Amino acid sequence: MSEMIKISLPDGSIRELPEGSTPADVAAAIGPGLAKAALAARVDYGNGGELRDLHRPFEGDATVALVTSRDEADALELARHDFAHVLAEAVQRLYPGTQITFGPATDDGFYYDFAPAPGRGPFTEEELPGIEEEMRRVIAADKKLVREEWSREDVRAFFEQSGETFKAEWVMELPEGEAITMYRTGEGEADWMDLCRGPHLPSTGKLDPQAFKLTRVSGAYWRGDPKNPMLSRIYGTAWLNKKQLAEHLHRLEEAGKRDHRKLGREMDLFHLQEEAHGSVFWHPQGYRIWRELEAYMRRAIDGAGYREVKTPQLIDARQWERSGHWGKYRENMFVVPDEVPGVDDEGPVLTGEADLMALKPMNCPAHVLIFKQGITSYRDLPLRIYENGCCHRNEPHGALHGLMRVRQFTQDDAHIFCTEEQIVDEVKAFCALADRVYKDFGFTYSIKLALRPDQRFGSDADWDKAESELRNAVVEAGMATPEYGWEELPGEGAFYAPKLEWHLTDAIGRTWQVGTIQSDRVLPDRLDATYVGEDGEKHRPVMLHRAIFGSYERFIGILIEHFAGKLPLWLAPTQAVVATIVSDADDYADEVAAKLVAAGIRAEADTRNEKINYKVREHSLAKVPLLLVVGKREAEEGSVAVRRLGSDEHQKVMSLDEAIATFANEARAPDLV
Known part of the structure; x- marks a missing residue:
């Protein structure tokens, strides 16, 4: 007689089955409906469990959850x-x-x-x-x-x-x-x-x-x-x-219509070409979006107590070796010169006189060098250093994709140097800042905690503290909830630190990982960063790496696709075009455009000798939010006929003063105070 094994089910019940039984036998014992619907099983022998075939025999007593199509x-x-x-x-x-x-x-x-x-x-x-x-x-x-x-x-x-x-x-x-x-x-x-x-x-x-x-x-x-x-x-x-x-x-069809590369051409925002493969040629319209984002982020970080800096592009390779990046990122770094006699490309940097430098793939080691200038006291902490930092990574040719993955990019990068006691409050403040920024752009998001990978620097004790601090900050911020898609991701952290990740959801349901904050004790130790504590002794600061946009290039690409090119009025490169129906209205169109510009609206006049339908199509393709049509009647009455991009409503006639008052308020960037 064969021995029996005990199978524990999710409802707490236990079934005894003969040795050699399978999850299919469990499903059949429960009922014919489940036997037909069962696809596989999650089988746990006390080691966390795994997904297994329905007909794979059990190896002993186990906890079993049968998988059906409802377990999507x-x-x-x-x-x-x-x-x-x-x-x-x-x-x-x-x-x-x-x-x-x-x-x-x-x-x-x-x-x-x-x-x-x-x-x-x-x-x-x-x-x-x-x-x-x-x-x-x-x-x-x-x-x-x-x-x-x-x-x-x-x-x-x-x-x-x-x-x-x-x-x-x-x-x-x-x-x-x-x-x-x-x-x-x-x-x-x-x-x-x-x-x-x-x-x-x-x-x-x-x-x-x-x-x-x-x-x-x-x-x-x-x-x-x-x-x-x-x-x-x-x-x-x-x-x-x-x-x-x-x-x-x-969704794929909709994504094709929203492809930022296609819209970038139609809107004359940027282009890419082989002469600078992996880097972006920004046209005036596209760079206007960049400038508006940069100005917006500066207002945000100024209000949050950051100090903006600028650091070199080329840094001695020995600094990258000390930081640990040389061993992890060497194959993706641009080294100058790329060949130096006596320097092993695969091994460590020699400590001789070889003048080997690298374009920075990230900003953090440079910010540590700024922190180390002079003596820092505990009274100076937290110290928040921000940089619109241009970085270079030698991404594989086949991995490059429009603005989404490039070789030269600019991060809205900052590093917060603080004491251990300040970490939770600093992370909470960052959560609030990120929340405000993403909501200003109309995004919903989820927050994930990426935990220690197998290959990492630092002690387990330090990783325990860092993970706990990030988790506690999100809990105290009230964001470790299903509403915020809270989830922990084992093994997904960086080699030097765990991190919180912000995953944005766009208009067609896709997710984009953008913002992050990492709690790092490794880099300050490797680069010998210290501050003088209240006891007069030297202590290591904790370094919080953080970004909200991630990179300007990628964030602009996400915005273009999220809004299908129809950017919010405050962010649109050209906010209004005044288009004439007849040449008799040319002077009035110039006058209207000038008054709009004086009111802070990015406007221009289109007085070309073209039919109005042609002008409407052209500016609609360029995704201009406001088209103010003027003819002889509008010039005589001091009015404008307004067409909004994407609106189902017919054009609305407004007095010029009313239009300026309405659009000047709408065209202002969000107030971050």
Whole structure:
């Protein structure tokens, strides 16, 4: 007679089942409805638990939570992983000789990398519809997904015999002696197989055949190394049902309309080109947005007691070694000169006379050098140092994306040097400041606490204190609540400090991580920053790294997409255009524009000999918020016909004085007092 195991369920009940039972047996014991709906299980043996296959036998007493489609996060992860496997099987069915490599789930779907059969080129987007149809046939077959444990040598031999050289290479880098999981689609020897850690759904039929779409094809190097063969990567988006897919495709369509690169061209804000790849050429209209943001942020930091500084772009590489950034960021730093005799590019900076410098990838070490000038007393703390700091990072060419990821960027960067007793109050003050800023731009947000990573500097005791201080500050600020999306993220902190992150939600539901504050005891210690305490002895300050915009470039890109180019009146580069219907109104248009400018409104007159409909279309495309149309009647009456960008209302006739009074107030930047 087999022994029994105890399975604890979320409702507190306990079920006893024979050894060898599975989560599927638990679901069946509860009822046929759950047995049909169950997709996987979260199984905890007292070690935190993990998502597991529904038919994987229990290893002993456990706490179990069955996963259904109502558990959307887990269900989506499973489905997307399965869609990747179905894609790989479909491609190999259609194109014999194709080799498989890797196929993970992504934030909105999946992809799989293939090595096309010898003699044929990479896959094309024209082939995607046929692959989709084959995927639906695999799903309709409702084949079981069966987990098997193999030895490393058996896996290698299988893939070598199958002509899968990439998989055979990869498996030999897995730990020797450990069982490796293979997943069989079906239950016969001839069925399709892949190397995978899992878990998976019980069968392909659990996928909705109308809930996915293959989206594009790109190139990708094997294991991300340009020295390796180029593969074909097929991307797809996948959801739990057809409705979710339709909503996602609508969001993609809307995102395409809001693409900041497209709107940047239409609005004549900026451009990018190969001569300065990864850096932005700001046009007058775009730089006006920058200047308004810069002025806004200066008012914010002046009111919050910050002192603005400016630090050098080039700093001796030995400073970066002392700070720890050389070892962590060297490959992304621009070094001047890039080759120095006797200096090992991979190793530490030599302490000789080699004049090796680096463009700063961040501002913090430079701010420590300012802090160290002279003797700082505890009475001087907290000291808040702010810089609109231009930084450079040698991002990979393929990772660059418009304003969102560039090589040269400017941060609204500040560092607060304070005592341990001041940390919670300083973080609370920052929470309040960030809240005000984001609300001024119309954003909602969530706050996350990113905790210590495995590879880090500093003692566990210091990390304990830093994490606790950040957590306590958010609790005291009343923001560690579901309303603010409060969440803790294990392992997501920087190598030197935990951090609070602000994730903005835009108009179409996308999230953007922008603001951050980090509690750092490592850098002050590495760079020997001290202050004189009340006891007359030297003490280490704590350094709070903080930003609200993150970078001006990226924040402007987010704003353009959030507002679809229709920026708030105070932020619009040109706030009003006075457009004439007939040339008889040219003088009046110039007079109106001059009065608007005198009232603090960024306005200009359009007196070109063009039809008014042409002018309206052109300025609408440029996203000018206010169009004041004037003709002979308006000139005689001292009035203007106002059209608001994006308004469904017909133009409204107002007296010039009324229009100026209305728009001058609306055009002012938010009051930060």
